Amino acid sequence: xxxxxxxxxxxxxxxxxxxxxxxxxxxxxxxxxxxxxxxxxxxxxxxxxxxxxxxxxxxxxxxxxxxxxxxxxxxxxxxxxxxxxxxxxxxxxxxxxxxxxxxxxxxxxxxxxxxxxxxxxxxxxxxxxxxxxxxxxxxxxxxxxxxxxxxxxxxxxxxxxxxxxxx
Amino acid sequence: xxxxxxxxxxxxxxxxxxxxxxxxxxxxxxxxxxxxxxxxxxxxxxxxxxxxxxxxxxxxxxxxxxxxxxxxxxxxxxxxxxxxxxxxxxxxxxxxxxxxxxxxxxxxxxxxxxxxxxxxxxxxxxxxxxxxxxxxxxxxxxxxxxxxxxxxxxxxxxxxxxxxxxxxxxxxxxxxxxxxxxxxxxxxxx
Numbered sequence: 001x002x003x004x005x006x007x008x009x010x011x012x013x014x015x016x017x018x019x020x021x022x023x024x025x026x027x028x029x030x031x032x033x034x035x036x037x038x039x040x041x042x043x044x045x046x047x048x049x050x051x052x053x054x055x056x057x058x059x060x061x062x063x064x065x066x067x068x069x070x071x072x073x074x075x076x077x078x079x080x081x082x083x084x085x086x087x088x089x090x091x092x093x094x095x096x097x098x099x100x101x102x103x104x105x106x107x108x109x110x111x112x113x114x115x116x117x118x119x120x121x122x123x124x125x126x127x128x129x130x131x132x133x134x135x136x137x138x139x140x141x142x143x144x145x146x147x148x149x150x151x152x153x154x155x156x157x158x159x160x161x162x163x164x165x166x167x
Numbered sequence: 168x169x170x171x172x173x174x175x176x177x178x179x180x181x182x183x184x185x186x187x188x189x190x191x192x193x194x195x196x197x198x199x200x201x202x203x204x205x206x207x208x209x210x211x212x213x214x215x216x217x218x219x220x221x222x223x224x225x226x227x228x229x230x231x232x233x234x235x236x237x238x239x240x241x242x243x244x245x246x247x248x249x250x251x252x253x254x255x256x257x258x259x260x261x262x263x264x265x266x267x268x269x270x271x272x273x274x275x276x277x278x279x280x281x282x283x284x285x286x287x288x289x290x291x292x293x294x295x296x297x298x299x300x301x302x303x304x305x306x307x308x309x310x311x312x313x314x315x316x317x318x319x320x321x322x323x324x325x326x327x328x329x330x331x332x333x334x335x336x337x338x339x340x341x342x343x344x345x346x347x348x349x350x351x352x353x354x355x356x357x
Contacts, residue, residue: 030321047208102221109228127333127344133235
């Protein structure tokens with residue numbers, strides 16, 4: 001029950017962050033965002049487990065798309081989000097001795113690349129693919145910032161908050 | 168077998184060997200994959216912000232970005248475009264060629280400005296949704312300078328395009344792409 005409550009809390013925070021972020025203009029190029037909601041998704045994955053991480057991701061994408069009024073963005077965000085979180089999960093749990101910022105950068109670049117590729121395929125806007133490398137670079141920077149935020153959160157939050165969580 | 172002749176389903180408590188084997192499997196999994204989230208949390212809590220293995224990740228991502236540049240940026244044609252094509256869905260709304268005068272219609276308003284034209288495209292006969300595109304003949308660029316599509320206005324914040332790239336307005340399904348040779352008769356379709 002405690003784990004479910006924490007998962008719900010992370011999902012709510014991720015949704016709020018996503019909705020607020022969608023009101024701001026993009027960073028340099030369309031499709032480039034800070035990705036602050038990924039802080040809560042990554043935090044949920046590390047502290048509560050893989051299931052909670054994916055639950056947080058799906059809830060954030062579905063509710064965030066509904067609240068921001070851009071329902072079609074679900075089509076691009078969902079597959080990219082699932083693949084990038086899967087890669088982050090493998091890096092966190094299977095590959096040891098890897099830092100949180102590196103995990104976040106990997107997830108961010110994969111997420112942005114896949115999301116925009118799917119966007120180009122669905123909207124038949126192949127000309128947009130020339131922005132892909134620049135978007136990947138921007139997402140690497142934002143992923144690094146998000147990664148450091150998660151790193152500090154994991155370090156500073158009291159351990160007793162998550163010590164009772166069991167799989 | 169029970170009193171009805173049905174085979175009893177063995178459980179781990181009845182079979183210590185099975186219980187021991189499943190515990191061994193779990194211990195091996197935990198040892199090699201760290202499936203316990205608390206284990207990962209505790210490990211990451213004491214980790215540093217940078218580890219040597221991070222280099223593999225960063226080098227892989229740098230290679231990915233380089234491949235994307237080689238695939239999508241470097242092969243772009245260096246020649247100046249002849250103009251731009253504006254489409255909505257599969258229909259061509261406007262073909263703009265540099266040096267020519269675009270024609271106004273019921274849904275398209277044309278205003279001449281210094282070095283080009285400002286074209287306002289309405290998307291319905293009620294003239295509710297619109298995009299304003301600025302075509303600059305001197306710089307050979309196109310840019311969306313006004314739109315009432317949504318809160319985000321990705322088309323408005325997109326950089327101006329010249330001989331590569333595209334501007335896409337998702338709510339209005341409007342796309343602006345460079346025109347390289349081919350059809351340039353300037354016909355405006357509906």
